[in-house]
Amino acid sequence: MHTPALTDTAAFKALQEHHATAVQWHMRDLFARQPDRFERMHVRAAGLLLDYSKNRIDTDTVSLLMSLARERGVEALRDAMFNGEKINFTEHRAVLHTALRAPENVAGAVVDGQPVASEVHAVLKHIRAFSERVRSGTWRGYSGREITDIVNIGIGGSFLGPQMVCTALRAYAHPRLRTHFVSNVDGHDLEEVLSRVDPETTLFIVASKTFTTQETMLNARSARAWFLQHGKSDDLARHFVAVSTNAAEVAAFGIDTENMFPFWDWVGGRYSVWSAIGLPVALLVGYDNFAAFLAGAHDMDRHFREAPLESNMPVIQALVGIWNRNFLGSASLSIAPYHQWLRFFPSYLQQLDMESNGKRITRDGTPVTTLTCPAIWGDVGTNGQHAYFQLLHQGTDITPIDFIAVLKPSHGIAGHQEALLANCFAQSEAFMRGKDADEVRADLQAQGLPEAELAALIPHKTFEGNRPSNTLLLPELSPHALGAMIALYEHKTFVQGAIWGINSFDQWGVELGKVLAKTILGELQAEDAVQASRHDASTSALIALARQAAQA
């Protein structure tokens, strides 16, 4: 089906016209004019609250954005996704991470005529049984000792999700178990983890959808060699399990397919933490907590599917992002979780959002006519405040921020939670209000500064404000709330992809580098001299220098 260029749609044109007026607004005035702005511009779903009132929008902006979502067919595409249609058409695949968290008794998606629920729940039962055996100490290492360390070997979606979730949910961790993540092909990564674990009590999970990813397979082979060398056993079966869609490669690696946890090609790597890729989570926090994590995501799925667009949290979050990106021209989105255990959430979102929507070709095969995905980056508050917030407050770019605050901490140290939240709320207030020249002047006068010095300082101490942010509130960092939050961002990404008219579910852009790396690896390892003419002068010189260093 032909989708018109985004810039040709009536709704986009109406928004462009509206922007000519909106660009003159200051949020201070919007708040002053509309005392119930928070009431009108917040939404609750699945236990979360999204406050989007500190954006440069009014109710007209919101309704024009809603028209855009309707004109771009967001609802039809959403239903097609949930129903199992092959919306990832460049790979001929359905997109059904939502089916991974649907209860068994809910009539669910069908792929190629087959309902997927029974397969999904069979694997969940396997995860439950296995995680209970490891946690209870029934599953033991070759010498009879209990498992103490779980090493997940995987990269991209086979790493970022489990690492982020295991870190976020550490309040629920089994006291005997520690999780480690090896992702980088850089041997320092594997070496560091292996130096901390004992072969007798370590369980390796080789996690790879394809089971062919260079980094993961090299790390897995090296871990296997280490185990065979340092362990006093060749009982790989007790120490290596796999999570994959590729049973043949798993068997070829030497892992008993009894100890393989399958998933399916309709689960994208960056959407796979809900599948067996979440095995480290189930092992660490227990199956019931893993189930609560799935239930939180399912609650957000239901909300996304059923709530009218006007009160639909992922839709609103996506549309505000479209406004900031396509009309206010922001180049990036900063993620600021005010919770130490959410420290990997920004990097998780980098893959989710940028691998999904970092595209310039529409579903029709023509170039887009607007900007698409902004760069996603960030760090935990309050650390970011003392590093890059200066640029966010007074730099030349307008960078919207997603503040994420958790109302109930998992620690009991007095005074810290209030200080943390005070900083979070103060930042969003400062970005919105700013501090104008009159306010700065009054402050400096109160300090008794002479007029000449005061005049020189005013421009430096002035904050223009009017910088957009959202604040997302979680009641606590529970499995349910975390599941709901991740699903929120997944659906936000989906809605933005639908509006831009791109396929959010393939990732051809990572292929070229992979192919070239294979050629260069061969050249770095070759005995004979390398033919310089195969590459440009820079690449040839770099290869030659690396070969010289290796031979020195």
Ligand code: F6P
């Ligand atoms: O980076 C590309 C990619 O295909 C990601 O989409 C994926 O999450 C990652 O590589 C790892 O892939 P696999 O799970 O197949 O090893």
